[in-house]
Amino acid sequence: MTPPSGVVVLTDRLVARSGLDRVVAGAVAGGARWVVLREKDLPRAERAALAADLRAILADVGGTLIVAGPDPLGGDAVHLPAAGPYPPPAHDLVGRSCHHQPELDRLTTEHYATISPVWPTKTKPGYGPPLGPDGLRKLVEATPVPLLALGGVETPEQVTACVKAGAVGVAVLGALMRAEDPTEAAATLTSAFHEALTPVLTQTRRGVTQVSPVLTQTRRGVIQVSTSGLRPTVPTQGSSLTARSGHGRPQPPTATREEP
Incomplete structure (x- = not known):
């Protein structure tokens, strides 16, 4: 399975302006093809049902749902925290959240990683310090797997800076979950990603x-x-x-x- 790239949607139903399925559907309509389902506080049955709904939305465009945590909820793509488990479970697609070089150095069979925070983030204020594009570039150059830039990515200019630093994409939560028009917001960020590669x-x-x-x-x-x-x-x-x-x-x- 190909690692994620472009604009990757991170879910958070608690900050979404409308139902999570509607926000994700809007982002997918705007060009997003990768979604990471978080919502770890939900009972497994409810979370599995939500995963099925989001997979149905993504199936229409050939997109992929990644589930945060070691349980793929009926799929075969997971995104693990920096704390574990180690070694990673054997799935078709495995990613991991990382924040600095020592965590990146622990990667073994993971197919990609997120690196954060690149900028200050409203979702996790005080989390950092922010890497900035220069810090992101240094980690990209020292890491053998594709990196997604995460944390405070809200504008086309930030997307461009991440791509120029070597990231294969950006993972976005607040700018899409809180958007009045998720379709327009996703289209704007996706367009910036493609233009940065042109x-x-x-x-x-x-x-x-x-x-x-x-x-x-x-x-x-x-x-x-x-x-x-x-x-x-x-x-x-x-x-x-x-x-x-x-x-x-x-x-x-x-x-x-x-x-x-």
Whole structure:
């Protein structure tokens, strides 16, 4: 199962402006494809029923529900706390909440991790200190699994900063749960994520210089996002420029001959 990326919804029915299923449905309509079900205080039967409802919402768009805790509630994707269990249970998708390098160093077979807080958060005030984009970048570079940025992510500018720091996505709670229009809020953040990955083209004297995100392969064969330097490309007549990248390593541009 592919690790989560883009805008990942974290649920909290206690702060949701309307029913949790309606908020999640709105966020999914706005482009979210990953949802982490929290609500750990509910009895298992109620939580399992809620998981089934959210899976039905996500099924229409090919999305995935991840359950917080070791019990997948009928699925096969879980998100574990930093405290345990260790070793992780064997599921198709296992993530873990982390907050600093020592916790990241304990990862073994997890497929991804969240790292928080990147910014001060209303959900957990005083939790930190915040990493900021620079701190996030350092942890991304030192970690062999994809990282989702978590904590205080509310604006498109923050999403962009997280992607440029190397995060494969952002985990968002308050900005979506408290939104008057979850669809619009999710669409705004999702658009910022995709725009941050879109190649930027700048004109030069002899052609076009392309600046694009680079996909790099980690020790575990997992693709992570980072930014690249300048790579010259020359457009051919009648064709459009596209980012040329393969699985895990950028492919060299096809050479073309310039007219004198």
